[in-house]
Amino acid sequence: MAFFNTQQYGVSHQKGTIEAAMEIKNYVKVGLTGGDVIALISLDVKGAFNADFWPSILNGLRASGCPKNLYNLTKSYFSKRSAIISLNRIQIEP
Secondary structure (H helix, E strand, C coil): CCCCCCCCCCCCCCCCHHHHHHHHHHHHHHHHHCCCCCCCCCCCCCCCCCCCCHHHHHHHHHHCCCCHHHHHHHHHHHHCCCCCEEECCEEECC
């Protein structure tokens, strides 16, 4: 049994962290009752990468042996965004 939730939580009314946690809890409960093995990966990226140099994050993931699918997901996340560094009236856009 695979569970891939495409809904975003924390934006809409009644779609906050409590609802997300309850959905996960219910999924795990059903799976364990059915004898399934449950593994959970959670990634909360809200503002997480705002102050970090994205190529360094990707290099660190690669160097640590990060699974290819998770690495590609992170790389895809970065490729759809841009960053502007502002310091003392100087702006750098990579």
